[in-house]
Amino acid sequence: MPNTESAKKRVRQTKKRNAINLWRKRLIKDQTKAFLKALTAGDIAAAESEFRKVAGLLDKIACTSTIHKNLAGRRKSRFAKRLNALKSGKTVALPTEKVAKKPAPAKPAAKPAAKPAAKAGGKS
Numbered sequence: 775m776p777n778t779e780s781a782k783k784r785v786r787q788t789k790k791r792n793a794i795n796l797w798r799k800r801l802i803k804d805q806t807k808a809f810l811k812a813l814t815a816g817d818i819a820a821a822e823s824e825f826r827k828v829a830g831l832l833d834k835i836a837c838t839s840t841i842h843k844n845l846a847g848r849r850k851s852r853f854a855k856r857l858n859a860l861k862s863g864k865t866v867a868l869p870t871e872k873v874a875k876k877p878a879p880a881k882p883a884a885k886p887a888a889k890p891a892a893k894a895g896g897k898s
Contacts, residue, residue, distance in 0.1 A: 794840075798835045798838065798840045798841075799835075799841070801831060801835070802828070802832065802835060805824070805828045806828055808824050808827075808828075809821065809825055809827075809828045813856055813857070813860060818861060822857065825857050828849075828853060829850045829854075832846040832849055832850055833846060833850075
């Protein structure tokens with residue numbers, strides 16, 4: 775429990791700031807879901823419209839330091855990549871889909887290291 779007045783104020787500020795940040799992140803998630811839904815439906819016009827909305831929202835929220843600017847840029851880049859793949863007719867795996875991985879090649883067994891010979895004579 776905070777004892778000083780400044781610590782009590784800090785708790786109040788943190789609680790308020792946390793609520794605002796969670797609200798902003800929820801906006802991003804909702805807008806992202808709308809974009810991905812349009813993407814999976816194959817509707818290019820709706821996907822472009824939703825992409826513009828999510829890109830603007832990411833930029834706006836990145837300015838508030840709720841998310842980092844690089845995170846916003848990375849997400850916009852990945853969304854643009856998927857949108858361009860849809861436009862060109864390619865299929866792009868969604869992040870929820872599991873992609874089968876190739877099995878890793880077997881590694882050769884490591885040879886045991888030779889122990890150094892003990893010195894003759896002991897401590898003096």
